[in-house]
Amino acid sequence: MTTTQTLPRSVTPPPVPSRRHGRGRLPGAQLWQASPLTYLALILGGVLSIFPIIWSFIIASRDNSAVYEMPPTPGDQLFTNIDRMLANEDAAFIYGLVNSAVVSTVVTISVIFFSSLAGFAFAKLRFRGSNALLLIIIMTMMVPTQLGVIPLYLMMVELGWTGTLQAVIVPFLVQGFGVFMMRQYAMSAISDELIEAARLDGCSTWRIYWNVVLPALRPAAAVLGLLTFMQTWNEFLWPFIVLTPDTPTVQYSLKILSSGLYQTDYVALFAGTALATLPLLIVFIIFGRQIIGGIMEGAVKS
Amino acid sequence: MSSTVGAVPPSRAASPPPSAPLHRRRSYRLGRWDLKYSPYLYVAPFFVLFGVFGLFPVLYTVYVSLFDYELLSGTKEYAGLENYRLLMQDAQFWNAAYNTLGIFLLSTVPQLIVALMLANLLNRQMKARTLLRMGVVIPNITSVAAVGIIFALIFADRYGLINWLLGTVGFDPIAWRDNRFASWFAIAFMVDWRWTGYNALIYLGAMQAIPKDLYESASLDGASTWRQFWSITVPLIRPTILFTIIISTIGGFQIFTEPLMYGNGLVRGGVDHQFQTLAMYIYEKTFTGNAEYGYGSAMSWLLFMMIIVFALINFVLVRRSVKGDKK
Secondary structure, three states, rough: OHHHHHHHOOOOOOOOHHHHHOOOOOOHHHHHOOOHHHHHHHHHHHHHHHHHHHHHHHHHHHHHHHOOOOOOOOOOHHHHHHHHHOOOOOHHHHHHHHHHHHHHHHHHHHHHEEEHHHHHHHHHHOOOOOHHHHHHHHHHHOHHHHHHHHHHHHHHHHHHHOOOOOHHHHHHHHHHHHHHHHHHHHHHHHHHHHHHHHOOOOOOOHHEEEEEEEOHHHHHHHHHHHEEEEEEEOOOHHHHHHHOOOOOOOOHHHHHHHHHHOOOOHHHHHHHHHHHHHHHHHHHHHHHHHHHHHOOOOOOOO | HHHHHHOOHHHHHHHOOOOOOOOOOOHHHHHHHHHHHHHHHHHHHHHHHHHHHHHOOOOOOOOOOEEEEEEOOOOEOOOHHHHHHHHOOOOOOOOOHHHHHHHHHHHHHHHHHHHHHHHHOOOOEOOOOHHHHHHHHHHOOOHHHHHHHHHOOOOOOOHHHHHHHHHHHOOOOOOOOOHHHHHHHHHHHHHHHHHEEEEEEHHHHOOOOOHHHHHHHHOOOOHHHHHHHHHHHHHHHHHHHHHHHHHHHHHHHHOOHHHHOOOOOOOOOOOOOOOOOOOHHHHHHHOOOOEEEEHHHHHHHHHHHHHHHHHHHHHHHHHHHHHOOOO
């Protein structure tokens, strides 16, 4: 835990000496102290952010006859609703949860591994063409890969991968943003002397990566891992295209639930959204600080 | 690291400072080989995997778009630009393009402006800082599918929360699906709910790199807080603003899941396709019915072109309107 605290170094405001002197004396320094109005606005923003989530949990706890009742107060049917939702064989919700956990975990580990490996090479190894290659990687972050789904789908048909988990894993094993993020972190976190010392001890490049670089990159890897996991967990379009209802991810299960239960069993549907959101909510509450740090470092929307 | 706080504009990051020369004096052959080739080995997986599953499909879309290619009828014939010609005459295509553009504008403009304000509020000394930041970014961790389901009920016509609220203050309920503009608004609202706080945090990261003494001298000169925000903060984080605009354009034009879930999981996007987006129409043509891969690919490629054009327009617009500083 102590290591993870060190990452958001540029997240905490950089030490600006002038602020220390100025505060309290200059009128401008007042700007940096939040006023009650600021708190009010931010709290309002927070309430607006959290309310739909809480409200969906409230609906999930009600009886179907009370879905539309106002004001929003929770009922006592949460577990009955969850049971009924899980019993829906079309949606295969538990299976979806397990699949999502498998897919997200494999993708996360792979992205961390390949990103740190390439990031290390770009930050600390000299090779011809490295600048051009890095530029290409940055440009790949701008390619709307979603527009290639039709050929990608035909490719999966060719490979016989439709309806299997590798179809939603393999295309996502690497990520340009991850490489870039790891390279940025490696530049600042690993000194050249450290690598040189390891070389003098006779370490191969691989040993240096494994024993020196990877441990030093752990804080950034944790953030990258969290962001990747959440993104993969929430992925919708591609699983929806390439998977079948027999092998759903959790988002696909939600889709099946929503078409099947719409206007018939609302509360079970909301039990589904609650259960699909809960794992990420827990991750967010535990690692909120790191996730915020990662986004502020310049995360990229998928 | 300190120079790259916030969303790093690609152009600036492209030239890494020269790393110190360190590896010499490996005498044995294996070591030489290791030094020379392992860097390529380490970056290769990215290029191979991205090339095969990212870049190739996007480019291959062009090729497929030149074919009359249908799964069910089994046709696969070269058709030249026929698909594009048909698209130009396809009213449903134009309708979808219109919807996509409308939802994009309705969501992105307020989203980025509010995010900027929000970041400015967050950029001060305050108690419970992490908690407040978590508060604004929490929508981003919920899945789009779940958000769509939740907001479909919030904006439900008969018993929805919003119509209930409107009713309590004496307004008539709004037809959140039948009315085209209302449906756009509801979908844009979902997008904004999910992304505003996220963009605010990106801006905040950039704002914190601005030296505070700039503000102090400005306020000594009598510049109001509002003035300082527009003439110091906004110009100095301009690269980040441009970055978020490009990214929002790329994401916004591909919008699919929100309108899908809003319309009960159907790709038609309302009875009269009043909120069917391009991505939904591509899906409808390609993965339902006759599975017209060629036609869908042509549409994908046109969408790609639209994204590039709009990203450039936005880029130029913002560059003009937000004056940069002297550097």
